[in-house]
Amino acid sequence: MSRDGSPRLRKTSDILPLFTKVATTAHYELSFPAMPWQLLNYIKMASDDLIDNKFVFRDLGLLCKSAALPGTAYATAQINGNYMGINQKYAHTRIYTDSSFTFIVDDDYKVIKFFELWQEFISSGADTNRSRKAYYHRMKFPSEYKIDTMHLQKFDKNHGASVEYTFLSAFPVNITPVAVSYDESRILEISVSFAYDRYFFGSLRRQDTRSNQNSSKASNPYPDSFLTHAGNAVGNDNETQTGKLEVITRDQNNDSSGGVKDTKEQ
Numbered sequence: 583m584s585r586d587g588s589p590r591l592r593k594t595s596d597i598l599p600l601f602t603k604v605a606t607t608a609h610y611e612l613s614f615p616a617m618p619w620q621l622l623n624y625i626k627m628a629s630d631d632l633i634d635n636k637f638v639f640r641d642l643g644l645l646c647k648s649a650a651l652p653g654t655a656y657a658t659a660q661i662n663g664n665y666m667g668i669n670q671k672y673a674h675t676r677i678y679t680d681s682s683f684t685f686i687v688d689d690d691y692k693v694i695k696f697f698e699l700w701q702e703f704i705s706s707g708a709d710t711n712r713s714r715k716a717y718y719h720r721m722k723f724p725s726e727y728k729i730d731t732m733h734l735q736k737f738d739k740n741h742g743a744s745v746e747y748t749f750l751s752a753f754p755v756n757i758t759p760v761a762v763s764y765d766e767s768r769i770l771e772i773s774v775s776f777a778y779d780r781y782f783f784g785s786l787r788r789q790d791t792r793s794n795q796n797s798s799k800a801s802n803p804y805p806d807s808f809l810t811h812a813g814n815a816v817g818n819d820n821e822t823q824t825g826k827l828e829v830i831t832r833d834q835n836n837d838s839s840g841g842v843k844d845t846k847e848q
Contacts, residue, residue: 605738612643612683613733620726624706625699633692633699645693647771648684649734652747652781655679680755680775681734687770697754697774703727704753728753732776746785752778 617638625633656673664670685693704727707720728751737744758773 605736609738610649610734610736612646612649613735614638614642614729615731615733617729618726620722621700621703621729624703625696628699628702629692629695632690633696637692638696642685642693642696645686645688646683647686650682651734651736651745652681652749653679654781676780678778678780680777681749682773682775684771684773687772694760694772697757697772700727700754701757724751732778745783748782748785749776749778750780750782752776 622635622638625638655677657675657677658671659674661670661672685697687693704722705719707722708718710717730751732749732752733746734749735744735746753776754774755777756775758775760770760772762770
């Protein structure tokens with residue numbers, strides 16, 4: 583819009599390059615960098631070694647026919663009364679919605695077996711025979727069935743600019759029923775919805791997700807001024823205990839000196 587408020591005149595030749603350089607939907611890559619060893623070992627044994635590392639870490643992502651870039655929303659609280667006649671909203675929680683992926687099923691049915699065994703492992707905590715009438719489900723610990731990271735990278739055919747989403751602590755929460763019929767034969771597909779704790783926009787190495795857990799000393803997220811005021815630094819327990827010993831020793835010396843002085847006065 584021009585300064586006088588009238589629409590700005592643009593030539594078609596000036597606008598056309600803007601609409602010829604657009605992103606397309608047909609170029610992306612899904613990958614599973616690593617999985618918990620308990621989960622991977624269970625899938626391998628239950629499938630009689632039909633599902634190996636090559637299929638999980640290389641082929642499975644290529645069989646992903648369609649994916650959805652994740653979306654988020656904010657839960658808000660409404661505040662009334664700060665300004666007359668105006669309602670204000672403030673964000674207090676970020677909500678991550680489940681992401682759905684559609685996979686092409688191979689003729690060995692490895693894709694179906696992989697996700698079925700993954701979900702079976704999640705509820706396989708009961709050490710009883712599954713054929714028993716009184717069989718029950720017990721869930722595994724989340725650290726045993728959640729994968730640390732799951733990557734979804736969107737790029738174009740020239741492999742230039744791209745965006746990457748890293749899902750943290752993901753697992754398949756829902757497998758959509760697959761319909762089969764005697765009608766015209768089509769490629770068999772399966773849709774899987776993944777739940778996750780949160781996602782990171784950009785590249786994130788798997789080692790970064792457990793850096794704090796593997797460190798010998800806890801990281802300190804507070805500034806020095808706050809710790810000086812609070813008097814208790816995170817990860818500095820030895821220093822705090824030493825300071826307490828110095829105070830106790832000083833108090834004991836003061837008490838003993840005071841007692842001697844009182845004795846002399848008496």
